[in-house]
Amino acid sequence: MTAASPQAALAQRFRAFLPDSSILVTETERRPYECDGLSVYRRLPLLVVLPEDINQVQRVLRICAELAVPVVARGAGTGLSGGALPLTDGVLLSLAKFNRILDIDPLNRTARVQPGVRNLAISEAVAEHGLYYAPDPSSQIACSIGGNVAENAGGVHCLKYGLTVHNIVQLGIVTMDGEQFTVGGTGLDAPGYDLLALMTGSEGLLGVIVEVVVKLLPVPDTAQVLLAAFDDVVPAGDAVGRIIGAGIIPAGLEMMDNPAIRAAEAFAHAGYPEDAAAILLCELDGSRAEVETDVMRVRKLLAQCGAREVRIARDADERALFWKGRKAAFPAMGRISPDYYCMDGTIPRHRLPEVLSGIETLSRDYGLPVANVFHAGDGNLHPLILFDANRPGELQRTEEMGGKILELCVAVGGSITGEHGVGMEKINQMCSQFSAAELTQMHAVKAAFDPAGLLNPGKAVPTLHRCAEFGAMHVHDGQLPFPELERF
């Protein structure tokens, strides 16, 4: 008897419970799954499976555990940190077929949904009850809730309403050995360790999310968006600090610089002033009286900071249009550059002007243009480095420059990721952010759930050896980071 290839053997096992159309074997079919939203990182998966129910997920995982085949879970594939980047010797587990909303409970203000449900689809489905799901990543039209949980996704409205972790109450999880369990509950607190928070943002390293119960909020009585245009980026940055400092909590406070304004305007026709150096979008929501007062206060602050123009959205349609441009700003970059590389650092708000000028210097040094789009209110930056992957060497220069931007964020007291996750993209910068002891503890957490290390290995938390290798290239003050580790 000849030994079948690992791929054929796996496919054979899966055929016992999955139709042929749900097991992608040929290279032509697997190729489109080789990357997620970060398309410069690509790896052809060994096999792609598309189960439709939890039982099938359990069986896939059991077989993979038995054969020691690593597994990467994938939702809508819109992630920007390579979190769903496949492994050449691993199975890519697509949860895109899990796209049903199972139950809406308007009284308890929760919805039970499958992981492949699109973020925006939740708000659309519960709109008739006057409710919505608050976290709104800019990709909310396409990204799925399972991925949102795995990356602890943020979004425009997180400034006031929190990240994904603050807006879910329960998760259904399947472990690598196929066991299904539930964390959290439908009440506000559950006894024992808060495993819900641990699972949220665990980037597919601890378990596969198969069900999510999200918290819903009532749609605010009134919402109003102000658009302020500035002739210089620095005062726009100052205005952000002034608004927050005045004790106002906007529902969203976003900033875009000129290249971003122009690209977004070309798509959305939102009426952005295309000659402005920067715009701020500030949403205020709540009761009518509260919003009216806040609009006046913010308007005054913006004028004091030197805004040359402040506009208020005329109606709900224009408000939606203002946000449409902002939310499409990343992909709209395709209009001005063949590729972009999105950073996701956070910084203390008051360091914004300084970091912006640091980014500008880096952009000049590397000869790569940068467009800035960010959640200014919570200090979460998204500098987009514009490059052309078809030009030899340009991707490497881009990555290097991106690394420098993140190190700058850490240096001013911030962090390397605000909401996109570490994934593959920022794995080296994790070594700057955390010490060996901290990373060791993170590995211990992973081992508690997945001792064989088969779930999304190599992402999110770097091995100490990787840090040693990476560190070897960055000698600070004549000291090698992690000197105790053997180099390869």
Place this chain on the structure above:
Amino acid sequence: MQTQLPESLLDSPQGREADAILRRCVHCGFCNATCPTYQLLGEELDGPRGRIYLIKQLLEGEGDADTVRTHLDRCLTCRSCETTCPSGVKYSRLLDIGREQAERQGTRPWQQRVMRWGLRQLLPFPRRFALLLGLARVLRPLLPQSWATALPAVNKASVAGANIAVRHPRRVILLDGCVQSVAAPEINCAAARVLDHLGISVQRVTDGGCCGAVEQHLSAPQVAAQRMRRNIDAWWPLTEAGAEAIVSTASACGLQVKDYGHLLRDDPLYADKAQRISAQVKDIAELVADSPAPSSAGPRPRVAFHSPCTLQHGQRLGGVVEQILRDWGFELTPVADGHLCCGSAGAYSLLQPVLSDRLRADKLVALRRGSPQVIASANIGCLMHLRQGAESSLPVRHWVELLADCLPNK
């Protein structure tokens, strides 16, 4: 997105166009969110982003053409993705190139080839289509249920208003089309009456024919080009003589003619003429929207409007018909997911019946939800497809017929 098309391909205009389109795509996946087939199947290969990737593979000299073609076949060409795409990827252009390549490099099973050939021999030819339709009506009791219900009803009022005299200084050419002229001639009669009422006379062209969309989308672009040239020759004297526009009541045909300029751009004899013809094409909604609505408001039925993909995504005229209907005093019921295709999509309903039926079922649920008295649309394909699925108590009509009903002296 990074591309590695071979130099040989980049030397051709087609290769360069494909490369430019591919490089605009940033792989964000927004398109999948509004793609009808991705929403049904949850499979990357059946959404625009995956199809773009498949086409890229094929153009880069990798990938199995038959596999690629299978997934490209499932695309409705509804272009909802183009409306959604923030980076402005011209997906349908790339799809045309991809389909042509897949067709050339792969081998389509003979049953499919026969079916597609048959449709190309039938649909664009009004007389053949009429003959077959007549025959089918006679044989209706013997036909399978699904075929029998698909047959358009015989229309008695069809010729009312067909020959209104050309009496206004404003004149337009009204396209008869192929399928519509046989299956629903009443639509253009209604259009002629509405336009006449608005002070615009209608001229018909007898020696034109199908706009070429059928062949264009059934992988026979050369035949389509012949038709386009013939139509241009037929319309040219009238536009030269002062017809202000070429008007279509079928949004798919209108879209195709609006594309003539692009499709014939490399034709040395016709490129300029095609440009000018394309610039003169209007969907009837564009004409009616420019004219004031009549003030007399009688009772009007409650309407659920289905905007055809060729109207809202292809011609980018979303919302125009809806506004006209409101201006004319109709109440519109809310329709969820209005951006999604009804599953008709030209010959798609015949070539991909399973997906097409699922899309229609979903669409009808959405349309019925606001309890309308009539469903209206703007393209013959959608009208026939929806009619086939809707119960007989809920009529499915062209919106211009609803307007004609409001006119005096019916």
